[in-house]
Amino acid sequence: MIRLGHILQNTIAGIAFLLILGPTIVVVLVSFSSAETFTFPPPGLSLRWFVEFFQADNMTSAFLFSMRVGATSAVCATVLATLAARFVVRQRGVTSGLLQSLFTAPLVFPAIILGLALLLFYRTINFGGPGGLILAHVLIGMPYAFRLVLASLQSFNQTLEEAAQSLGAGPFRTFFLVTLPIIWPGVLSGGLFAFIVSFGELNVALFLTGPGYNTLPIEIFGYLQFPGRQLIIAAASTLQVAMIIVLALTIERLVGLARIGKS
């Protein structure tokens, strides 16, 4: 009986994984196809679509622009998230809970509405361009970074900060010599997470990008509307997936590190 239950459980888990990962796996496999159009399974393997990707100026510039937006917004989001998290852990009871919901509220806010709202807002204050997009991505990435930094601060022994102060360290030195060296895995994870979110973000970018500053998802989205050379999208997606996997593994490692550091 136990064996049967086991098999059933594993089968269900397998199906779930397949449902989640299946489409991604198909896209990744197809990106190595030698065919001209989408066929599955691919008739042969080649790297031609990757070559084409790197030869397509609009794709590479979108890729680089996405990297820049991701990096900049992730750094800003992490700095803000760290400040916010430091403030929140110092609060007690109701205030703490309230502030936490406040800082994570953008998570549940529909991105498409945020995009539209920001577009209208930027129009009225006459702002926009890459800066506008970066600011939007800071807003979107901050809740993720906030969660991760908050988690690492919550397991951080606050007495250490008092110990540093009792030895003559002001707030600045206390943070950079004691707090940050201990919670950095959480902070870095938060930053990487914010980067991933920004890198794959489409909804808000739809409103806030423009000619000369398109992100990779926007460029991919654009390609979908034209026939031909469609598999270049698969190559772009594969690159994106590869990057996310590397970052996710890094975060995983860091979170493990944070746990070891605590003991």
Next chain:
Amino acid sequence: MAAGEIDVRLENVSKSFDRVEAVKDVSVDIPRGQFFSLLGPSGCGKTTTLRLVAGFEHPSAGAIYIRGAAVTRVPPYRRDYSMVFQNFALFPHLTMAENVAFGLRMRRVPGPERARRAREALAMVKLEGLAERYPRQLSGGQQQRVALARALVVQPAVLLLDEPLGALDKKLREEMQVELRELQHRLGTTTLFVTHDQEEALTMSDRIAIMRDGVIEQIGQPREVYERPRTEFVASFLGVSNFFDGRITAAANGSATVDLGFGQAVLSHRGTVGEAVRFAVRPEKVRLGQISTGGFAAQVREIVYRGVTTHIYLDCHGNEVIVFLQNASSDALAWRIGDAVAFSWERDSAVVLDRG
């Protein structure tokens, strides 16, 4: 004593959190070099008092001085003290040597001198061999010593200790008590020590303040507070006491005769006839004898052998009286449960308590 020699002064300090008044109108002077203990049960406000001196809490009223400087509004990192925390609070990402050198680094002591002083401080607590280890690689006792070295190396005006031995087992704790006391004597560092362990306070302190519900009930040398407790709380928190109630029937020349209901006792006390008094007698000051020797009659209810002493519980007309007898000879062991006995004490052993 000159005013300049007071290292820590609390002037009518109070502190309330939302609804709790944790510290109420506390005034304390700690002269240079003194080992001063705050003793009291859990929740009486000891830690809060210490944190007020450290600057981690701000008083609702009153003023705090360290070495004569008003620090009430000064942030913790600009106050001249250092502290040993209950759970040591060593920096986990720094080696022992770096932990100890941290305070010197904050004071911008140049590198070579810093290294030398950190080494000396580690040697002082007998841990020179562990300089390159990390906190998690050390035992509790070793961490405790490093925490002490880290606090002392900066030569603070005052050393604050919040139950620093609480996390250690009994044997190690007793060793550390002696070690800490020796070190403090040698360095002459003014020390404010918080504990709820009365034996620890008696062992280590030059002076003890006994706290209860945010109020200091009595301050004095260990012997003074033990032998002359002013309140029932002090008499029962610090050691064990027998309490007696009575009414004064005659008073003259600083002595009073008190009717206890089961007999008459004479106390050194300036009172008036008719006044109700309550007094305490330490169990080790009670003498026990045969009925024929005179004293209050009682019956032996229970005998507990404790190695160094034997505790004898008497029933005296419904009142319980505890007697501690030294096991110096086998006299103490001669009593049997049910024996009729007489007990008494020297007149000065009875301490009249404040009516609170």
